[in-house]
Amino acid sequence: xxxxxAVRVVVADDHQIWRSGLRADLGxxxxxxxxxxxxxxxxxxxxxxxxxxxVCDLHMPGGGGTKVARTCGEDVPIVMLTVSEAERDLLDAVxxxxxxxxxxxxxxxxxxxALWQAAQGEPVFSPSLAALVLGxxxxxxxxxxxxxxxxxxxxxxxxxxxxxxxxxxxIGEELFIAEKTVExxxxxxxxxxxxxxxxxxxxxxxxxxxx
Numbered sequence: 001x002x003x004x005x006a007v008r009v010v011v012a013d014d015h016q017i018w019r020s021g022l023r024a025d026l027g028x029x030x031x032x033x034x035x036x037x038x039x040x041x042x043x044x045x046x047x048x049x050x051x052x053x054x055v056c057d058l059h060m061p062g063g064g065g066t067k068v069a070r071t072c073g074e075d076v077p078i079v080m081l082t083v084s085e086a087e088r089d090l091l092d093a094v095x096x097x098x099x100x101x102x103x104x105x106x107x108x109x110x111x112x113x114a115l116w117q118a119a120q121g122e123p124v125f126s127p128s129l130a131a132l133v134l135g136x137x138x139x140x141x142x143x144x145x146x147x148x149x150x151x152x153x154x155x156x157x158x159x160x161x162x163x164x165x166x167x168x169x170x171i172g173e174e175l176f177i178a179e180k181t182v183e184x185x186x187x188x189x190x191x192x193x194x195x196x197x198x199x200x201x202x203x204x205x206x207x208x209x210x211x
Contacts, residue, residue, distance in 0.1 A: 006028070006029055006030065006031045007029060007030045007031065007052045007053050007115070007116065007119040008031050008033045008049070008051045008052045008053070009026065009030050009031065009032050009033065009051055009052070009053050009054070009055060009115075010032070010033060010034040010035070010036065010042065010045050010046055010049060010051045010053075010054045010055070011023065011032055011034075011035050011036075011055050012035070012036040012037075012038075012039075012041075012042035012045075012054065012055070012056040012057060012060065012065070012068060013037070013056075013057040013060065013081075014037045014038060014057065014060045014061055015057075016037070018057075018104075019035050022055065022081070025108045025111065025112070026111075026112060026115070027112060029112065029116065030053075030112070030115070033049045033051055034046070034048070034049040034051065037060070037061075038060050038061040038062040039060055039061070039062035039063040039064055039065070039067040039068050040062045040063075041062075042054070042056060042060070042068045043067075043068055043071050043072060046068070046072050046075075046076060047072075050076075051076060052076070052077075052119045053076065053077050053078075053079065053115060053118060053119040054068065054072065054076055054077070054078045054079070055079050055081050055115065056068050056069070056078055056079065056080055056081065056098075057080070057081060057082055058080045058082035058084055058089055058093060059082065059084070065078070065080045065082070065093065065096075065098070066092055066093060066096040066098075067096075069093060069096035069097040069098045070096045070097060073096065073097025073098060073099075074097065077099045077100070077118050077119060077121060078097065078098045078099060078100075079098065079099060079100035079101070079102060079114070079115060079118045079124065080093045080098050080100065080101045080102065081102050081103075081104055081106075081111075082101070082102075082103065082104060083103065083104050083105075084103075085103055085126075085128060085129060085132075087132045087135070087136070090125070090129055090132055090133070091132075091136060091193070094190055094193050095193075099118055099121070099122075099123050099124070099190075100114065100115075100118045100123060100124040100125055101124075101125040101126065101129060102114055102124065102125065102126050103126045103128065103129075106126060113167075117168075117183075122183050122186070122187065123183075123186050123187050123189075123190045124186075125162075125190075127162055127163055127164065127165040127166075128163075130159050130160075130162040130163035131163050133159060133189065133190075133193060134151075134156070134159055134160070134163070136193060137150065137151050137192075137193070151189065151192070154175075154185060155185050155188060155189050157175060158171060158175070158182055158185040158186065158189070159186075159189060161174060161175070162186065168182040168183055168186075169182075
């Protein structure tokens with residue numbers, strides 16, 4: 001993806017005060033081209049404005065951020081910005097197609113940095129959630145999830161560094177690898193997780209006669 005001069009953003013959240021606060025926090029490197037208060041409105045605004053990035057609340061009326069990610073995730077990077085640190089919410093968001101999952105307690109500086117990375121197509125999530133991702137892979141590895149879903153030793157090291165709150169640059173310096181390589185590892189990690197959730201959904205549908 002080409003480097004952006006200013007990221008064109010759609011902000012979707014059912015609280016107008018929060019949308020206004022986020023607009024102020026984003027600063028000059030971001031240009032809010034549309035806002036929405038529910039999932040259906042967000043999908044419509046995304047189709048009209050064709051933004052570089054969508055920042056979306058997970059729990060909105062009309063199906064929430066997961067509906068937006070399922071509908072638009074292949075066309076535009078979508079980052080969930082939510083108060084929820086629940087494992088199920090994180091995994092469902094990734095499975096729906098979100099490239100990022102950040103908690104609303106993220107500082108303004110960290111938020112801008114993460115959203116800029118996401119607009120370039122890089123996966124981002126709050127360091128506090130890295131342990132949940134590790135836990136999911138442990139569960140898959142002990143539950144017969146298959147070797148293709150397992151983390152490599154390097155991916156596990158990267159994820160552990162993320163969990164400590166280190167930036168991609170700091171992780172690269174710590175592990176003696178390029179920052180871009182760290183980003184690729186994180187993308188692969190979330191890609192594996194996304195695949196595993198789709199497989200589980202397919203298996204659930206078959207087992208329950210849903211076609």
